[in-house]
Amino acid sequence: MTSETGFDAAKYDRFPTDDPRPEGELEQLEQAWCGPRSPWEWITATNNNIIGVYYVGAAMLFFVLAGVLALLMRTQLALPMTGFLAQETYNQIFTMHGTVMMFLFAVPAVEALGVLLLPQMLGARDLPFPRLGAYAFWAYLIGGLAFFCSLFFGLAPDGGWFMYPPLTSTTYSPGINADFWLLGIGFIEISAIAGAIEIIVGVLKTRAPGMTLDKLPIFAWAMLIFACMIIIAFPSIILATLLLELERALGWPFFDPLKGGDPMLWQHLFWFFGHPEVYIIFLPAAGAMSTIIPAMARTPLVGHPLVVMAMLATGFISFGVWAHHMFTTGMPQISINYFSAASMAVSVPAGIQVFAWIATMAAGRMRFSTPGLFATGGLVIFVMGGLSGVMVAMVPFDWQAHDSYFIVAHLHYVLIGGMVFPLFAAIYYWLPMSSARPLSERWGRWIFWLMFAGHNLTFLPMHLTGLMGMPRRVYTYLPDRGWDLPNLVSTIGAFMFGLAVLLWVVDMVRNYRPFGPREAGNIHGGPGLEWLPSGFYSVRSIPVVKSLYPLWDQKRLARDVASGRYFLPGAAGGERQTLVTSPLNAEPQYVLRIPRPSAWHVFGAVFTAGFFLILTIQAYAAAVVSGVLAVYCIMRWCWFLDAPHARKTTDIGASIRLPNYVSGPSSHGWWAMVIVLIVGAMVCLLAGFSYVFLWSRRPDLWQTPPTMSSLMASVGLLVVAALCAVAAPRVVRMARAGAVSAAAGLLMLACVAAIAASILEGRAWWATGLRPEASGQGASVYALLSWAGTFAAIGGLMGLYVVLRGLFRRLAAERPSTVDLIGLFLAFTAAQAIGVILLVRLFPGGGT
Amino acid sequence: MMTGGLLIWALHFVGVYLISSAADVWSSSEAGSARWTGLAFSIGCVIAVIAQAVWLGRGRREGSGEEAWERRVGLTGALVGGIGVLWQTAPLAF
Numbered sequence A: 001m002t003s004e005t006g007f008d009a010a011k012y013d014r015f016p017t018d019d020p021r022p023e024g025e026l027e028q029l030e031q032a033w034c035g036p037r038s039p040w041e042w043i044t045a046t047n048n049n050i051i052g053v054y055y056v057g058a059a060m061l062f063f064v065l066a067g068v069l070a071l072l073m074r075t076q077l078a079l080p081m082t083g084f085l086a087q088e089t090y091n092q093i094f095t096m097h098g099t100v101m102m103f104l105f106a107v108p109a110v111e112a113l114g115v116l117l118l119p120q121m122l123g124a125r126d127l128p129f130p131r132l133g134a135y136a137f138w139a140y141l142i143g144g145l146a147f148f149c150s151l152f153f154g155l156a157p158d159g160g161w162f163m164y165p166p167l168t169s170t171t172y173s174p175g176i177n178a179d180f181w182l183l184g185i186g187f188i189e190i191s192a193i194a195g196a197i198e199i200i201v202g203v204l205k206t207r208a209p210g211m212t213l214d215k216l217p218i219f220a221w222a223m224l225i226f227a228c229m230i231i232i233a234f235p236s237i238i239l240a241t242l243l244l245e246l247e248r249a250l251g252w253p254f255f256d257p258l259k260g261g262d263p264m265l266w267q268h269l270f271w272f273f274g275h276p277e278v279y280i281i282f283l284p285a286a287g288a289m290s291t292i293i294p295a296m297a298r299t300p301l302v303g304h305p306l307v308v309m310a311m312l313a314t315g316f317i318s319f320g321v322w323a324h325h326m327f328t329t330g331m332p333q334i335s336i337n338y339f340s341a342a343s344m345a346v347s348v349p350a351g352i353q354v355f356a357w358i359a360t361m362a363a364g365r366m367r368f369s370t371p372g373l374f375a376t377g378g379l380v381i382f383v384m385g386g387l388s389g390v391m392v393a394m395v396p397f398d399w400q401a402h403d404s405y406f407i408v409a410h411l412h413y414v415l416i417g418g419m420v421f422p423l424f425a426a427i428y429y430w431l432p433m434s435s436a437r438p439l440s441e442r443w444g445r446w447i448f449w450l451m452f453a454g455h456n457l458t459f460l461p462m463h464l465t466g467l468m469g470m471p472r473r474v475y476t477y478l479p480d481r482g483w484d485l486p487n488l489v490s491t492i493g494a495f496m497f498g499l500a501v502l503l504w505v506v507d508m509v510r511n512y513r514p515f516g517p518r519e520a521g522n523i524h525g526g527p528g529l530e531w532l533p534s535g536f537y538s539v540r541s542i543p544v545v546k547s548l549y550p551l552w553d554q555k556r557l558a559r560d561v562a563s564g565r566y567f568l569p570g571a572a573g574g575e576r577q578t579l580v581t582s583p584l585n586a587e588p589q590y591v592l593r594i595p596r597p598s599a600w601h602v603f604g605a606v607f608t609a610g611f612f613l614i615l616t617i618q619a620y621a622a623a624v625v626s627g628v629l630a631v632y633c634i635m636r637w638c639w640f641l642d643a644p645h646a647r648k649t650t651d652i653g654a655s656i657r658l659p660n661y662v663s664g665p666s667s668h669g670w671w672a673m674v675i676v677l678i679v680g681a682m683v684c685l686l687a688g689f690s691y692v693f694l695w696s697r698r699p700d701l702w703q704t705p706p707t708m709s710s711l712m713a714s715v716g717l718l719v720v721a722a723l724c725a726v727a728a729p730r731v732v733r734m735a736r737a738g739a740v741s742a743a744a745g746l747l748m749l750a751c752v753a754a755i756a757a758s759i760l761e762g763r764a765w766w767a768t769g770l771r772p773e774a775s776g777q778g779a780s781v782y783a784l785l786s787w788a789g790t791f792a793a794i795g796g797l798m799g800l801y802v803v804l805r806g807l808f809r810r811l812a813a814e815r816p817s818t819v820d821l822i823g824l825f826l827a828f829t830a831a832q833a834i835g836v837i838l839l840v841r842l843f844p845g846g847g848t
Numbered sequence B: 001m002m003t004g005g006l007l008i009w010a011l012h013f014v015g016v017y018l019i020s021s022a023a024d025v026w027s028s029s030e031a032g033s034a035r036w037t038g039l040a041f042s043i044g045c046v047i048a049v050i051a052q053a054v055w056l057g058r059g060r061r062e063g064s065g066e067e068a069w070e071r072r073v074g075l076t077g078a079l080v081g082g083i084g085v086l087w088q089t090a091p092l093a094f
Helices: A009-014 A025-032 A039-044 A048-077 A087-122 A130-153 A177-184 A186-205 A218-250 A263-297 A304-320 A333-345 A347-363 A370-393 A395-401 A405-434 A441-467 A484-511 A557-562 A600-616 A620-639 A668-697 A708-732 A739-767 A776-807 A817-842 B004-026 B032-058 B065-093
Strands: A577-581 A588-593 A649-651 A657-659
Touching (some): A048 A130, A048 A405, A048 A484, A087 A130, A087 A177, A087 A186, A087 A405, A130 A177, A130 A186, A130 A600, A177 A186, A177 A600, A186 A218, A186 A600, A186 A668, A218 A263, A218 A304, A218 A776, A263 A304, A263 A347, A263 A668, A304 B004, A304 B065, A333 A347, A333 A370, A333 A395, A333 B004, A347 A370, A347 B065, A370 A405, A405 A441, A441 A484, A588 A657, A600 A620, A620 A776, A708 A739, A708 A817, A739 A817, B004 B032, B032 B065
Antiparallel strands (some): A577 A588, A649 A657
16 A cells, blocks of 8 residues: 555554553543533533534424424315415425425434544544534524524515525515525525535544545445535535525526526526435435444445445436426426436436345345334335436426426435435434433334334325326315325325324433433444444544454454553543544544634624524624624634644654644645635636526627726736735745744735725726626626625635734744635635636627 | 546536537537537547546556555446446437
C-alpha cells in the first residue's frame, strides 16, 4: 500500500501495547468528556451521544406529527362527501404532511442517525465540528416547531409540498402561507448542509487508523454518498426558494411568462433537488440495511464491493432523472426518452443492493427478531415500490397515472419501504448501543406486524383508486365512482399504522425511563466498532482496524480497546481530542482538539431560525436584528477557533507523536471550507442555468449588455481581489515582522476590491435601463449579481473579522489557518464573480 | 479510479440532454444533426468507458488489497456505466 502521508504502516504492529496504563488516565479522560451537570449544560451540549439522541428524537417527533396529519386526511377521505375538514384546511394539511415528512423528518432522521452512530463506527471520539452539528440541530428544532405551528394559525403553506408556480405566485396565493414554506425551510437547508459538512469531513478525516476504504463500514459509505448528494442537490432548492421569494416579494418575474419568465424553471430546479432527495433519504437507510442484515444473518454482506459501487451509481444517476416528474409538461420527446431510460436504469444499482441483501439472508442464518423483521419487511415493500417505479418510468403509462392516487401509492411504497422500515430496523438494532437498553421484543413484533399490515392495507388499494381515476390532493369525492371501498380500507390501514407508531412511542418512553438496569451490550452480535464498550468519549482508545468486521475478526479487540492499549488512550492536558487521519488510507496525521460546549452556537441557531421566520411575517426590521444577532453569535463562536496550543505534539501511544496543529489541505477546516464553496458554486451554476434557460424561452425580450469598458474595470478589480486572496496565506507564513499585518491587509484589500467590482457591475447594468422587475433577463442578471455580491459582502465581514483578530493578537504566523481559509473564500468569491460577469456580458452576445 | 465509469455515465447523460436541448432552441431536437451529434458523443463516451475498464483490468493483479478492492469497485462501476451509456443512447434510434 502506498502511503498517503509518509506514515509508516509498520507502526501499527506496536499495537495493542503491553505496558501498563498510567494511574488516573481513564479518570482524566472521563473528566475531559464529562456529560452535562445542569439543565443549561444539556442545552449547550455538543457531544454526538447527546446531540444525536436529540436529533433522532426530534425527527421522530416530526414523524409522529406528520403522521397525525395523515390520519386527519384519511379520516376526511374515509367516506365520500364528508365535511370533517374544510377544503382550505385540507390543502394546508396535505402540504404540511408532505413538507414535514420530507424536510423535517426524512432528511434530518437519517442525518441524525449519522451524527449518533458515525463517531463510534469510525472509532472517533466525536465528529470534527461538534458545535456545527449542535447548531444544525437547534436551528432545525426551533425553526421546525415554529414552522409546524403555522398550521394552528391558518398560515400554513397550501400549495403542495412542491409548490409549483403559478399556483404559488402572489396572484393565486396572495397570503403569507407560501412565504412560510419558502422562507421557513431556509433554516432546514442550512441545517442539512451543516450536517452534511460534518459527515463528509467526519467520514473522510476521523476514521480509526487502518480503516482504508475497503474496511469502511457500509453505513459510513452510505452516509458519505448521502452527504455529498446533499451538497450537490440542496443548492438547487436554495436557489429555487430564493427566486420564488424574490418574485413574490419584489416582483422579479422568474416564473411569469408574460415578462419572459417560465414556470417550468421552477420544476427543473425543484426536481433537480427533489428526485435526488428520494435517494438522499434511501441511501443511508440502505446502508443501515446492509449493516443490519449481515449482523442478523451472522455472515458478511454478499457482494460488498458491488453494493458500494451500486450506492455510488445511485448517487450519480439520481441527478439524471429529475425530469421524470415532468413527463406531462410538453418537454421535447427525445429529452423525455433520455429521462425515461435513466429512470429505468436506476433499477440496476437498486436491484444489485436488493439481491445482495437476499443473498446475504440466504447465505447466513437470519434471525427474525424485530430488527430482522423490519429489515425484511422494508425489503419487500421497497421492491413493490420499485416495480411500480419502473411502471411510471414508462412515459405512456406515466401520462395515464400522473397526479393520480397510483403515484401516491408508489411514492409511499418507495419511501416507507426504502426509509421508514429500515429506520425502525435501525432504531431496534442500535438502541441497545445508544441507551444501553433494548426495546421490548414482544412489543416490537406486534409493532412490526401492525405496521406492515397497516402499510399494505393503506397503500395497496391506492394503486386501484388511482387507476380508477381518483386524482391526488382532492379533499373529497362523489359516491358511486367505485372509490368508496378502497378509500375506507386505506383509512382503516392508516389507523393500524398509527396504532403501531403509538405503541412504539410508549415503548420508547419506557426505554428512556431514568431507572432500571442499563447493560444491554452487543445483544445482536454486531461486528462494527460501535459495539465496543464506550462512554461520552466514545471508545477508551482508538483501535487499529484490520478488517471490515473488526469485532468478528479481531478477537481481543474489545478488551484491548477498553484497556487503553491503542491510540490516544488518555486526554493529554485535560483536552478533548480525536485523531485526524488521511482520507484514503486513514493514516494518522494530527491530533484535533475538540471544542468544549459553549452557548454561542445555540444563540446563533435561535437567531438564524428567528431571522427566517420573522422574515416570513414581513417584520423586516425585527428580521434584520435577528440576522445581525445570528451573525454576531456565529462570529463569537468562531472567535475561539484557531487558538494557540500549550504543546506542539501529543504522544498518541507506543511513543508515536503527532502534531496538534496543521494547516492547508491536510486540515479538517480546509476540507469544510472547500465543501462550503462547492455549495456556493452549485447555487451559482444553477443560477447560470436559469439565466440561459430563461433566455432560451424568450430571446426576443433580451437587451444588449453594458459596454465592454465597464467589463474591463469590473474584471480587473476582481483579478486584483483574487491575487490578494491567493497571496495572503503565503505572506503570513513569511517569518518576518509585520507579515501577519500584511496578510490581514491583503485580505482586507481583496474584500474592498470584490465589493467595489460588485457595485461597479450593478451600476453598469442599471445604467442600461434594465430593471429586475421588468423581464426574465433583468431578474436573472440581478439575481446572479446579487449572489456574487452577497459573497463579496460575506467576504467583507470576514475581512473585518481578520482585522479584529489581528488587533487582539489572535493571528499568528505559526497558526495560518484563519488566513488560509478566508483567503480561499475570497479567491473563490472573485473567481465566481468573474464567471458571473462574463456569463451575463458575453452570453448570448450583442455587447459593444 | 473508483468512480470513473460512473462519472462518464453521468457526463453522457448531461451531454445528450444538453445536445437535444440546444437543438430544440435553434431548430428541433428531432433534427438529424442533433441525433448524429448525440450519437458521436455517445460513441466517445463508450470508448472512454472501455478505456477506463481496460486500464483498471490491467492493474487488477497489482497493488495491495486496498488497491485491488478499489479497482474491483471501479471495474464494476465501469461495467454498469457502460450499460447505462448504451441504454441511454437507445432513444436516438427512435
